[in-house]
Amino acid sequence: MKSAVIVFPGSNCDRDMAVAIEQVTGSKPLMVWHQEHDFPSVDFIALPGGFSYGDYLRCGAISARSHVMDAVVKRAEAGVPTLGVCNGFQILTEAGLLRGALMRNAQLKFVCRDVTLKVENADTSFTNSYNADQEITIPVAHHDGNYFVDDETLARLEGDGQVVFRYSENINGSRNNIAGVTNAKGNILGMMPHPERLVDPALGGKDGRALFESVLASIG
Amino acid sequence: MDINKYEREITPDVVAEHGLTEDEYQRILGALGRAPNMTELGIYSVMWSEHCSYKSSKIHLKKLPTEAPWVICGPGENAGIIDIEDGDAIIFKMESHNHPSYIEPYQGAATGVGGILRDVFTMGARPIANMNALRFGSPDHPKTRHLLAGVVEGIGGYGNCVGVPTVGGETNFDPSYNGNILVNAMNVGLAKADNIFYSAAAGVGNPVVYVGSKTGRDGIHGATMASAEFTEDSEEKRPTVQVGDPFTEKLLIEACLELMATDAIVAIQDMGAAGLTSSSVEMASKGGVGFLLDLDKVPQREEDMLPYEMCLSESQERMLMVLKPGREAEAEAIFKKWELDFAVIGEITTTGHLQLKFGGEIVGDMPIDSLVDDAPEYDRPHTATPKRDNIDVPAPDDMNAAVMKLIGGPNLCSRRWIWEQYDHMVMADTQQRPGGDAAVVRIHGTNKAIAISTDVTPRYCFADPVEGGKQAVAETWRNITAVGATPLAITNCLNFGNPERPEIMGQFVGCLEGLGEACRALDYPVVSGNVSLYNETNGTGILPTPAIGGVGLLKDSSKTASVPFKRDGDMIILIGEIKGELGASLYQREILGEDAGAPPRVDLAVERKNGDFVRGLIQSGAVDTCHDISDGGLIAAIADMAIAGSNGASITLEAAIPIHASLFGEDQARYLIAAPAEAANDIIQKAEAAGVIVASIGMVGGDKITVNAGVVELGLDAVRTRHEGWMPNYMKAAN
Numbered sequence: 001m002k003s004a005v006i007v008f009p010g011s012n013c014d015r016d017m018a019v020a021i022e023q024v025t026g027s028k029p030l031m032v033w034h035q036e037h038d039f040p041s042v043d044f045i046a047l048p049g050g051f052s053y054g055d056y057l058r059c060g061a062i063s064a065r066s067h068v069m070d071a072v073v074k075r076a077e078a079g080v081p082t083l084g085v086c087n088g089f090q091i092l093t094e095a096g097l098l099r100g101a102l103m104r105n106a107q108l109k110f111v112c113r114d115v116t117l118k119v120e121n122a123d124t125s126f127t128n129s130y131n132a133d134q135e136i137t138i139p140v141a142h143h144d145g146n147y148f149v150d151d152e153t154l155a156r157l158e159g160d161g162q163v164v165f166r167y168s169e170n171i172n173g174s175r176n177n178i179a180g181v182t183n184a185k186g187n188i189l190g191m192m193p194h195p196e197r198l199v200d201p202a203l204g205g206k207d208g209r210a211l212f213e214s215v216l217a218s219i220g
Numbered sequence: 221m222d223i224n225k226y227e228r229e230i231t232p233d234v235v236a237e238h239g240l241t242e243d244e245y246q247r248i249l250g251a252l253g254r255a256p257n258m259t260e261l262g263i264y265s266v267m268w269s270e271h272c273s274y275k276s277s278k279i280h281l282k283k284l285p286t287e288a289p290w291v292i293c294g295p296g297e298n299a300g301i302i303d304i305e306d307g308d309a310i311i312f313k314m315e316s317h318n319h320p321s322y323i324e325p326y327q328g329a330a331t332g333v334g335g336i337l338r339d340v341f342t343m344g345a346r347p348i349a350n351m352n353a354l355r356f357g358s359p360d361h362p363k364t365r366h367l368l369a370g371v372v373e374g375i376g377g378y379g380n381c382v383g384v385p386t387v388g389g390e391t392n393f394d395p396s397y398n399g400n401i402l403v404n405a406m407n408v409g410l411a412k413a414d415n416i417f418y419s420a421a422a423g424v425g426n427p428v429v430y431v432g433s434k435t436g437r438d439g440i441h442g443a444t445m446a447s448a449e450f451t452e453d454s455e456e457k458r459p460t461v462q463v464g465d466p467f468t469e470k471l472l473i474e475a476c477l478e479l480m481a482t483d484a485i486v487a488i489q490d491m492g493a494a495g496l497t498s499s500s501v502e503m504a505s506k507g508g509v510g511f512l513l514d515l516d517k518v519p520q521r522e523e524d525m526l527p528y529e530m531c532l533s534e535s536q537e538r539m540l541m542v543l544k545p546g547r548e549a550e551a552e553a554i555f556k557k558w559e560l561d562f563a564v565i566g567e568i569t570t571t572g573h574l575q576l577k578f579g580g581e582i583v584g585d586m587p588i589d590s591l592v593d594d595a596p597e598y599d600r601p602h603t604a605t606p607k608r609d610n611i612d613v614p615a616p617d618d619m620n621a622a623v624m625k626l627i628g629g630p631n632l633c634s635r636r637w638i639w640e641q642y643d644h645m646v647m648a649d650t651q652q653r654p655g656g657d658a659a660v661v662r663i664h665g666t667n668k669a670i671a672i673s674t675d676v677t678p679r680y681c682f683a684d685p686v687e688g689g690k691q692a693v694a695e696t697w698r699n700i701t702a703v704g705a706t707p708l709a710i711t712n713c714l715n716f717g718n719p720e721r722p723e724i725m726g727q728f729v730g731c732l733e734g735l736g737e738a739c740r741a742l743d744y745p746v747v748s749g750n751v752s753l754y755n756e757t758n759g760t761g762i763l764p765t766p767a768i769g770g771v772g773l774l775k776d777s778s779k780t781a782s783v784p785f786k787r788d789g790d791m792i793i794l795i796g797e798i799k800g801e802l803g804a805s806l807y808q809r810e811i812l813g814e815d816a817g818a819p820p821r822v823d824l825a826v827e828r829k830n831g832d833f834v835r836g837l838i839q840s841g842a843v844d845t846c847h848d849i850s851d852g853g854l855i856a857a858i859a860d861m862a863i864a865g866s867n868g869a870s871i872t873l874e875a876a877i878p879i880h881a882s883l884f885g886e887d888q889a890r891y892l893i894a895a896p897a898e899a900a901n902d903i904i905q906k907a908e909a910a911g912v913i914v915a916s917i918g919m920v921g922g923d924k925i926t927v928n929a930g931v932v933e934l935g936l937d938a939v940r941t942r943h944e945g946w947m948p949n950y951m952k953a954a955n
Binding site: 049 | 640653
C-alpha cells in the first residue's frame with residue numbers, strides 16, 4: 001500500500017503518523033511538503049495533527065489554501081481514502097471536504113488524555129477492522145475540537161452513518177459528542193482523537209492500530 | 221537617524237539605572253581607556269549582570285562535580301551532554317523564567333519553554349521532552365489562581381505547538397513565593413554523539429549569520445533601565461516581558477536541524493538573555509576572535525531602532541551562526557524554505573573586539589575579554605543557617621482526617637488538572653506519562669528510554685541547606701531509580717533570594733555543598749545549570765529552591781516499573797528503614813501548621829545501596845510496581861499506588877515507633893514495591909543478603925486503605941475524590 005503524509009509548516013504529528021502507517025502497512029509513506037502542486041499516485045492520504053501556521057487566523061484555515069491541497073481535494077473527491085487527524089480534521093473542514101467546523105473546546109482549555117470512543121459505524125474503509133459499537137481507547141490532544149454543525153446537517157450525518165466515532169463523555173462540547181465524521185461517500189474521515197498515538201502497546205494501548213489495518217484491508 | 225541625540229551624559233544615576241556599581245563602572249573605564257557611550261554601557265551592564273556573569277555564584281559553582289566517563293560536555297556551553305551509548309547523546313538543561321512569569325504568566329512561562337528549547341537544539345539535538353518545576357504562593361493568596369492558570373497555559377501553549385511533549389514536572393505552593401513565583405523549564409534533546417554543535421566562533425572572515433524572527437523592542441532590560449529618561453519618545457517604551465511565537469520556533473527547529481545535517485556550520489548559539497549581545501560576545505570569547513557586526517543588516521520588526529535597543533532586545537526565536545565561507549546560499553535556501561529571516565550581519569575579525577557598525581559608523585568597540593573574563597566576581601559574605609534540633613512532633617487528633625487533608629491538599633493532590641493541558645504524548649515515544657515518579661521517554665526507533673525527574677524540597681533547604689541540597693539530588697536519583705533507570709547526570713536551576721544578604725548567600729553556599737556531596741556520592745555529575753538570584757519581594761526571600769533535573773537511562777525499556785498496584789494479593793514491601801523523621805515534614809506544616817526541627821537526614825551510602833538494589837530488581841524483571849517515598853511519607857505513597865491502580869491496601873506496621881511518625885515520617889532512601897507472594901519472599905531474602913533493610917508491610921486488595929486494623933481506614937473512592945478533586949475545585953472557585 002502506498003501512502004502519503006502531507007506536511008504543513010507547523011505540522012507536528014507527521015512523524016508519528018508516518019511511523020504508525022509504516023508499522024501497520026509495512027511501507028514508509030511519502031512525505032509531501034505543502035508547497036508541492038502534485039504528488040505521485042497513492043492509495044491513502046493522511047493529514048497529520050499539529051499547529052499548522054501556528055493556528056493563526058483559524059485552525060487549519062491557511063493550510064486549507066496551500067498548493068498541495070488542490071491535489072488532495074482532487075484525489076479525495078476521486079475516492080482515495082483520506083484521513084485527517086486533529087489539525088488534519090480542521091484542515092479538511094476548512095477545505096470543504098467535510099461538513100462542520102471545529103471550535104474552541106467548551107471548557108476553553110487544551111485537553112490531552114485518553115478518551116473512550118464508541119465505533120458508531122464499523123462499515124467504512126477506516127473502521128472495518130473494528131466491531132460495531134466497540135469501545136476503544138484513543139488519546140485526544142487539542143484546544144479546538146468542539147465539533148459544530150447545524151441541526152439539518154447533524155441529522156443527515158447521523159442518519160447516513162457518517163458519524164463514525166463518538167466520545168463516551170462530553171470532553172469538548174462537540175455536538176452529539178461527535179469525535180469523527182466522514183463525507184457522504186465515506187472515503188474521507190476527519191477525527192480529533194489520535195489513532196496514530198496508540199498503535200504500539202509499549203505506549204499504553206493499541207486500539208489505534210485497527211484503523212490503519214482497516215485502510216490496508218480496504219485497499220486490498 | 222542621528223543617534224547622537226539619544227546619547228546621554230553617563231552620570232552616576234545612569235550607571236546606577238543600569239544596575240552597575242561605581243566600582244564596576246571604574247572597571248569599564250579601565251577596560252576601554254575612555255568613557256563608554258550608551259550602547260556600550262548597556263552592553264557592559266547586561267554582560268556583567270548577575271544573570272549573564274554569575275558574578276556572585278561562580279566561585280561556588282566551581283566546586284560542583286561535572287565529570288564522569290559518560291559526560292560529553294559539562295557546564296559552560298548552551299546545555300550539558302551525556303552519552304547514552306550506540307552513538308546517541310542526550311542534551312539537556314533547566315532554566316528559570318521567574319520574574320517575567322510573575323509579571324505576565326502566559327508569555328513569561330511560554331518564552332521560558334522557548335528559550336530552553338533553543339539552548340538544546342542549538343547544540344544539534346532534536347528536543348524530545350519538556351519538564352518543569354513550578355512554585356506558587358499560598359493557594360489563599362489572591363494572585364495564585366491567576367498565576368497558576370496563566371503559567372500552565374503558557375507552558376502548554378508553547379510546548380504543544382512546537383510538538384515537544386511536556387512529560388512531567390513538579391508544582392508546589394508556599395507563601396514564600398507569594399510575590400515571586402518560580403517557573404523553571406527543562407528540555408531534553410536527542411543528538412548523535414558525533415554531530416554536536418558548539419558555540420566557539422572560528423575562521424577570520426567567516427560570515428556571521430542571523431536567522432529566525434525579526435528583532436523588536438521587546439525584552440530590553442527594563443528591570444534595570446528607567447527608560448523614560450532614555451528616549452524622549454515614551455511611545456517607544458515596551459513591556460519588558462518577551463512575547464513568544466512557538467510556530468516560528470517549530471520552523472526554526474526544523475530549519476536548524478536541516479542545516480545541521482550538512483557541514484556548513486562552524487558555530488551556532490541561540491539569542492537568549494541579552495540577545496544579540498550575549499550570543500556574539502560568548503561566541504567570540506570562546507573562539508578567541510573578534511566580531512564586526514553591521515546593525516543595519518539586523519532584520520528589524522520596528523522602525524528607527526537604536527543600536528542600544530538592537531543589542532539588548534530579547535526578541536524570541538532568533539539564532540546566531542558562523543558559517544563556513546561560501547555556504548551562505550545553501551543555508552539561506554533552507555531558511556527561506558521554512559519562511560524564516562536569514563541575514564549575514566557581520567564577520568569574524570582578528571581584533572578581539574566586539575565592533576558595532578550603524579549608519580556606516582562604528583558605534584561601539586569593546587574588547588571581548590573585558591566583557592567576559594574581566595567581569596566582576598564576588599566572594600560575598602555568607603553565614604551558615606543555624607542547625608535545628610531533632611524534635612518530637614505530636615500525633616494528629618484524627619488520623620483519618622489528617623491523611624485525607626494531606627493527600628487531598630494543595631501539595632500532594634493530583635496534578636492532572638495541570639498535565640492534561642500539556643500534550644504529553646506527541647512524538648509517540650512517551651512510555652510513562654506524567655503522574656509517576658519519573659517520565660519515561662523512549663529513544664525513537666530503539667528499545668532504550670530515558671527517565672527524567674525534577675525535584676527539590678525547599679522546606680528542607682530552608683531548615684538545613686546542606687541536607688536539603690543533598691536531598692534534592694537524592695530525590696531525583698531515587699525517582700529515576702524507581703522506574704528502573706540508571707541515573708546519569710543532572711542539570712540544576714538554583715533559585716535563591718538576594719545574595720547581598722549573608723544569610724541568603726549562606727543558604728546558597730550550604731545547598732551547593734550538599735548538592736556537590738550527593739552528586740559525588742551517587743556518581744551523578746552536574747552537566748548544566750542556571751542561577752536565579754534576587755528572588756525577593758519587600759526584603760523577604762523565597763525558600764531556597766535549588767531545583768534539580770535528573771536524567772537516567774533504561775537500556776531495555778520493557779523492564780520498567782510504575783506506581784499503580786497491578787494485582788490483587790501482591791505483597792507490599794518497604795525498602796529502607798522507618799525512622800519516623802517528622803521535622804520540617806509536610807505533615808508538620810499542613811496538619812500542625814508548624815515548621816520546626818531538623819529535616820530528614822540523607823545518608824548517601826544507604827541511598828545508593830537501597831537504590832542499586834531496587835534498580836536491580838526492576839532491571840531483572842522481578843518487579844513492575846515501585847514508588848519512592850517522599851513528601852507525606854509512607855501513607856502518601858501507599859495512597860498514590862492504590863489510587864493509580866484502583867486497588868486498595870491493608871498495611872500492618874510495628875509499634876516500635878509512634879504510628880503517626882511511621883505513616884508521615886519523611887525518612888529518606890525508601891521505596892515501596894509490590895510483587896506476588898512467591899517473588900516477594902525471594903526479594904526479601906535477597907535484600908537481607910545485600911544488607912538492605914526490608915520489611916513486608918501489607919497486601920494489595922480491596923476497596924480501602926487500612927493501617928493496623930482501623931488506625932487508618934479510608935475508602936479508596938473517597939480518597940480518590942479528594943486527591944483528584946482539590947486542584948480542579950480550587951481553580952473553579954472564585955477568589
